[in-house]
Amino acid sequence: MKSFKYIVVGFFFGFGMWKLEAISTFRIFEMFHFQSFHMYGIIISGVLTSLIITQLFRKGKIKTIKGIEKQFNDKDRTWPRYIIGGTIFGMGWALTGVCSGMMFVLLGAGYTVFVVFLASAMLGTFVYGLTRRWLPH
């Protein structure tokens, strides 16, 4: 039952992403054409709210369920991986109009062909795992 709460969190997230049209490839297309505020509104309002929440946790104003302060890990400051990896991810995001979270949403909505997308994404992750020692990070 410990994992039940995570299913509930995921449920509302998946439900919300569908209703906000964030799973729509047409919305992603519109975003990259700067033709509407909608997607930016979702991201900006989501990030600002999360920013306040995260900073409250960082400063110890809110503690975790265990009663201790949340520990955050700073990300490594080596730049090539973020630029190159980010660009590759962005190309995939715009090509299918789907990011890694949204593939679960589309699969759940009933687009069974996304098992192929999921398998392909796992293959991409696997190939990264095999080749990462030769890639610039």
Place this chain on the structure above:
Amino acid sequence: MYEKLVLVQEFISQPWPWWMGAVVIGSTVFILLYFDKEFGLSANLRIMCAADGAGDYADFFDFDWTKQGWNLMIALGALFGAYMAANYFGGDYQAHISQATVETLNEIAGSEALTYGNVPIVPGKDVVHAEVPEFWEIYSWKSLFTLRGLIIIVVGGFLIGFGARYAGGCTSGHAISGLADLQLPSLVAVMGFFIGGLIMTWLLLPHILRIGF
């Protein structure tokens, strides 16, 4: 009682305004931090690789993935949530995109197939209870067996999986969790997402969409 439930269903079924993003994303982030976790969905791809035994091939997958089962539960929950939203709270099944975007899309398709206020939320008719023009029938098994569908589904998936791990996160891990934690690397990654997205949308996607049409 039943009538009231129908009213609630109709209320939820309306298209949601963008500021609901603050509610949906904010509450997800809050609950996960409270339970000492961090929001990042693409990590599931690594977990699933590890669970399938990829640790035998690369150290990158040689970790105790069972400790991250909670993240898989989020993905599973998202699956259920999407099922409910799409099947019972779908509303008009439209992507309420701007007139300008409709025109840009029609230009690529070389037809007037889409009209303002009549764009299916997803380009595939399996679930959407709205008309999907043939050109925009992309998310289907039939489309997978065309070159266009193969590129969009298989290559797109590969780029997402490879890029997310290379960059160390995706839209949720970097653009939400990372930016909210004021991590400069995440901002650089999000800039990368946009560089890649703009190159694809403006330069490559129009040609890919027209393959076979």
